Amino acid sequence: MPSVTEIEIQRNVPIETWFDIGGGAERLARPENVDDIRRCLEVDPNLRVLGDGANLLVDDAGVDELVIKLDRGEVCDVCFDDENCRVVAGAGVNLPKLILETIRRGMSGLEGLGGVPASIGGAAIMNAGGTFGQFCDVASRVHGVDRSGAVVTLERNQIDYSYRHSGLGNLIVTSVELKLRRDDPSKLRAKLKDVMSLKKKSQPLGESSAGCVFKNPTLRGYITEIGPPGARVSAGLLIDRAGCKGLKVGGARVSDRHGNFITTKRGATTADVLALMEQVGKKVEDKFGLRLEPEVVIWRRR
Numbered sequence: 262m263p264s265v266t267e268i269e270i271q272r273n274v275p276i277e278t279w280f281d282i283g284g285g286a287e288r289l290a291r292p293e294n295v296d297d298i299r300r301c302l303e304v305d306p307n308l309r310v311l312g313d314g315a316n317l318l319v320d321d322a323g324v325d326e327l328v329i330k331l332d333r334g335e336v337c338d339v340c341f342d343d344e345n346c347r348v349v350a351g352a353g354v355n356l357p358k359l360i361l362e363t364i365r366r367g368m369s370g371l372e373g374l375g376g377v378p379a380s381i382g383g384a385a386i387m388n389a390g391g392t393f394g395q396f397c398d399v400a401s402r403v404h405g406v407d408r409s410g411a412v413v414t415l416e417r418n419q420i421d422y423s424y425r426h427s428g429l430g431n432l433i434v435t436s437v438e439l440k441l442r443r444d445d446p447s448k449l450r451a452k453l454k455d456v457m458s459l460k461k462k463s464q465p466l467g468e469s470s471a472g473c474v475f476k477n478p479t480l481r482g483y484i485t486e487i488g489p490p491g492a493r494v495s496a497g498l499l500i501d502r503a504g505c506k507g508l509k510v511g512g513a514r515v516s517d518r519h520g521n522f523i524t525t526k527r528g529a530t531t532a533d534v535l536a537l538m539e540q541v542g543k544k545v546e547d548k549f550g551l552r553l554e555p556e557v558v559i560w561r562r563r
């Protein structure tokens with residue numbers, strides 16, 4: 262068994278997120294494969310996994326657990342089986358780049374996830390998606406390492422996927438097998454273009470954010486002009502109707518373009534975003550009696 266000293270650990274490294282705020286990692290490692298991940302687990306069994314940082318809000322004081330970033334080596338490999346329309350993608354593979362490559366090869370299934378910044382591991386954990394489909398529609402098998410260092414393979418039917426939820430818990434995802442369908446690249450390109458233009462119209466894509474900060478809630482009772490009991494409704498619409506668009510705390514602001522996006526500017530802090538989320542949550546609860554649940558993952562210093 263190689264020594265734990267073989268994994269290089271960097272000290273006091275900024276954690277890059279799409280919010281572009283928050284503290285850093287006291288310790289960061291970049292494992293390339295399962296053996297490296299096991300070495301990292303020996304260093305810190307409570308380690309945190311950083312994907313593309315697109316759904317992450319990090320405590321201003323940073324985190325003291327080991328942070329691992331899967332951005333090189335085997336965990337970034339992709340293997341295409343064109344004949345059977347299957348892909349095995351490492352957890353560190355960039356989803357938007359993979360979407361373009363699958364389209365080029367005439368493989369359909371990922372194009373509905375256009376405009377979702379993510380690593381494959383992050384997309385699997387979050388079950389990323391939206392109006393045009395979700396990651397679990399195409400993820401047929403997930404490979405990972407559990408906290409004891411054991412390699413785990415989970416079939417689609419063993420994973421508790423639901424809206425923005427995978428139940429994969431503490432698993433460190435190392436790769437995902439995707440089952441796609443054959444289709445005409447020009448048709449897929451047109452679909453991606455439609456998805457992207459819709460997002461450009463409705464989201465503040467030029468600003469720093471983590472996408473939607475709250476999950477879309479399910480209504481318990483009828484709410485006039487919002488929906489019937491049991492309907493999953495847009496948190497953005499509720500936030501807008503509660504009069505929160507444009508609300509600000511420090512450098513954090515509820516977007517005018519999309520009520521569920523909080524944007525940050527230079528100098529903003531994680532504390533600003535959390536305080537704003539609390540204000541928004543309270544206003545929505547006061548108006549509709551509904552408690553919004555964060556979609557963004559918050560790394561608090563323990």
Ligand SMILES: Cc1cc2nc3c(=O)[nH]c(=O)nc-3n(C[C@H](O)[C@H](O)[C@H](O)COP(=O)(O)OP(=O)(O)OC[C@H]3O[C@@H](n4cnc5c(N)ncnc54)[C@H](O)[C@@H]3O)c2cc1C
Nearest residue numbers: 312313314315316378379380382383384389390434471472
């Ligand atoms: C402009 C913008 C638009 C967005 N639009 C959408 C959208 O339409 N739909 C949507 O669902 N989301 C959207 N998001 C949010 C984000 O893109 C998704 O949640 C995405 O899945 C996050 O992936 P990530 O790799 O960045 O994960 P991160 O943000 O890095 O991490 C998220 C969580 O996943 C865990 N994680 C990451 N990789 C692994 C791994 N290999 N093993 C175990 N755990 C891991 C992290 O520990 C963390 O708990 C948007 C974000 C932005 C900034």
